[in-house]
Amino acid sequence: MTETQPAIHVKALHKSFGDLEVLKGIDFRVDAGEVVCVIGPSGSGKSTLLRCINRLEDSQAGEILIEGEDITDLDADVDKLRTNIGMVFQQFNLFPHLSVLKNLTVAPIGVLKRDKAEAIKFAHEMLERVGLAEKASAFPAHLSGGQQQRVAIARALCMQPDMMLFDEPTSALDPELIGEVLDVMRSLADEGMTMMVVTHEISFAKEVADRVVFMDGGVVVEEGPPLDVLDNPQTDRARQFLRQVKEH
Amino acid sequence: MGSFVLALYMNLTPRQKTKIYITSMYVLAAVVALAVGLLADWERIGRNFFNTEVMRDMFPDVIFIAAKNTLLYTALSFSMGLVLALMLALMRLSSIAPFRAFAMVYIELLRGLPALITLIFVGFGVPIAFGWSIPGGTLGTGSLGLAIVAGAYMAETIRAGIEAVPKGQTEAARSLGMSKTRTMFTITLPQAFRIIIPPLTNELVLLIKDTSLFFVLGSTPGTKELTKFARDFLNSTKNATPLTVAAIVYLIITLPLTYMVRRLEKSAAKAR
Numbered sequence: 001m002t003e004t005q006p007a008i009h010v011k012a013l014h015k016s017f018g019d020l021e022v023l024k025g026i027d028f029r030v031d032a033g034e035v036v037c038v039i040g041p042s043g044s045g046k047s048t049l050l051r052c053i054n055r056l057e058d059s060q061a062g063e064i065l066i067e068g069e070d071i072t073d074l075d076a077d078v079d080k081l082r083t084n085i086g087m088v089f090q091q092f093n094l095f096p097h098l099s100v101l102k103n104l105t106v107a108p109i110g111v112l113k114r115d116k117a118e119a120i121k122f123a124h125e126m127l128e129r130v131g132l133a134e135k136a137s138a139f140p141a142h143l144s145g146g147q148q149q150r151v152a153i154a155r156a157l158c159m160q161p162d163m164m165l166f167d168e169p170t171s172a173l174d175p176e177l178i179g180e181v182l183d184v185m186r187s188l189a190d191e192g193m194t195m196m197v198v199t200h201e202i203s204f205a206k207e208v209a210d211r212v213v214f215m216d217g218g219v220v221v222e223e224g225p226p227l228d229v230l231d232n233p234q235t236d237r238a239r240q241f242l243r244q245v246k247e248h
Numbered sequence: 249m250g251s252f253v254l255a256l257y258m259n260l261t262p263r264q265k266t267k268i269y270i271t272s273m274y275v276l277a278a279v280v281a282l283a284v285g286l287l288a289d290w291e292r293i294g295r296n297f298f299n300t301e302v303m304r305d306m307f308p309d310v311i312f313i314a315a316k317n318t319l320l321y322t323a324l325s326f327s328m329g330l331v332l333a334l335m336l337a338l339m340r341l342s343s344i345a346p347f348r349a350f351a352m353v354y355i356e357l358l359r360g361l362p363a364l365i366t367l368i369f370v371g372f373g374v375p376i377a378f379g380w381s382i383p384g385g386t387l388g389t390g391s392l393g394l395a396i397v398a399g400a401y402m403a404e405t406i407r408a409g410i411e412a413v414p415k416g417q418t419e420a421a422r423s424l425g426m427s428k429t430r431t432m433f434t435i436t437l438p439q440a441f442r443i444i445i446p447p448l449t450n451e452l453v454l455l456i457k458d459t460s461l462f463f464v465l466g467s468t469p470g471t472k473e474l475t476k477f478a479r480d481f482l483n484s485t486k487n488a489t490p491l492t493v494a495a496i497v498y499l500i501i502t503l504p505l506t507y508m509v510r511r512l513e514k515s516a517a518k519a520r
């Protein structure tokens with residue numbers, strides 16, 4: 001083992017849906033405590049990459065090492081590896097038949113076999129952390145989009161993962177609700193959480209990311225410190241994409 | 249004359265035409281009702297269908313034996329059918345091809361056959377062929393027979409319910425480290441069952457009525473359900489009142505259920 005083992009290490013990853021090759025050899029790493037933002041045009045494979053990392057999608061070639069363990073290995077204990085990778089979806093995907101508190105405790109109790117009282121106590125702490133302490137007994141349908149997404153983040157945090165994946169966490173939100181979710185993510189980053197964030201929020205990326213990765217057509221086209229990639233892109237494709245994003 | 253009336257009618261506004269149409273339908277209905285009321289032999293109908301003496305003779309057995317048996321057979325058929333249906337639905341959605349094939353063949357086969365055939369097969373075919381009969385007498389045999397049929401229908405309902413739960417639910421659960429099985433039982437199925445409570449209740453109502461098929465299995469005084477009980481009473485009293493009573497008891501059981509289904513469907517439609 002090297003002295004700094006990356007949290008996520010993707011090596012020569014290939015992924016196809018039938019004849020459509022979506023990821024064409026991705027090499028890329030996220031170190032522990034690092035915040036990496038992934039940007040790129042629609043259809044470039046950002047979501048697919050994220051979903052491969054916790055194996056919601058199977059890949060055809062390459063490796064994905066999660067703290068050194070290859071999650072693409074057929075013998076890997078995927079369920080166990082996933083408990084260490086929090087995932088936040090664009091559509092929140094809260095469990096509508098469970099209260100907020102149950103949403104937060106169902107996996108810690110069922111999967112991690114946490115003591116029930118302890119899990120509930122921790123869930124309340126996480127709710128407090130995302131600013132929703134008073135919503136423990138509410139049902140997801142009665143929350144705003146921004147509140148739902150913050151609950152989803154709290155749900156992932158309740159598993160005490162070493163790293164978090166975010167797939168366009170604010171894209172489904174009304175503009176006035178985006179800020180509250182970004183605030184929570186910013187505070188997570190400040191506390192040293194390892195994060196990989198697919199986002200179109202360029203200013204968030206600029207402020208929070210340690211590194212920005214620009215993807216297009218299933219490959220990583222450019223990566224580096226946010227100010228380099230976002231303000232001074234080296235490739236035409238990145239320049240064109242950023243111009244389009246900034247116009248909106 | 250005819251063309252004159254027609255010409256008059258053509259000159260009316262659509263609203264007036266509608267009014268004339270509705271009025272004439274009410275008149276027609278009143279005439280039919282009056283004709284039935286005058287022509288029917290009410291004395292005879294009363295004596296044969298609403299004979300209070302026969303009604304009195306039917307109590308309390310019609311409730312404490314017949315209705316009780318109908319409910320018991322229904323409950324057992326339904327619960328066994330539900331377990332079977334759940335297994336079939338999970339097999340139908342399994343990644344293992346032979347499971348899928350088996351469930352598909354089973355479902356198509358049993359939905360294509362009359363329930364009576366299945367009941368006779370379980371009650372008589374199996375004992376003849378294998379030399380042993382299903383334990384539990386009429387209760388066991390009949391309930392299993394109906395469960396086998398109901399399982400096929402409910403399997404399709406459950407499968408549809410499972411498929412109606414958004415894919416994101418499974419993905420969120422799996423991303424939290426839940427196994428496939430845990431995800432199915434704690435996340436997917438609870439949501440699926442909410443969606444399918446109305447169709448499952450319809451299935452329950454069908455089953456209540458299908459318990460009348462138990463007659464083919466033969467019966468003792470203690471195992472008669474409503475229909476058989478009423479028919480035997482009809483034979484011994486030479487009077488049709490037992491059918492009326494049985495019909496009323498059936499409706500007392502089924503109408504609240506169908507009403508509930510309608511309510512649930514309405515609130516589900518509103519929630520959408």
Ligand SMILES: Nc1ncnc2c1ncn2[C@@H]1O[C@H](COP(=O)(O)OP(=O)(O)OP(=O)(O)O)[C@@H](O)[C@H]1O
Pocket residue numbers: 017020022040041042043044045046047048049
């Ligand atoms: N399940 C699937 N089956 C077939 N094709 C898929 C599937 N999921 C994604 N794709 C295709 O893979 C390509 C990459 O999709 P992906 O969702 O990863 O893009 P993205 O970069 O996340 O885009 P967006 O910004 O719109 O979210 C697209 O062409 C998409 O149509």
Ligand SMILES: [Mg+2]
Pocket residue numbers: 046047048167168
């Ligand atoms: Mg995407």
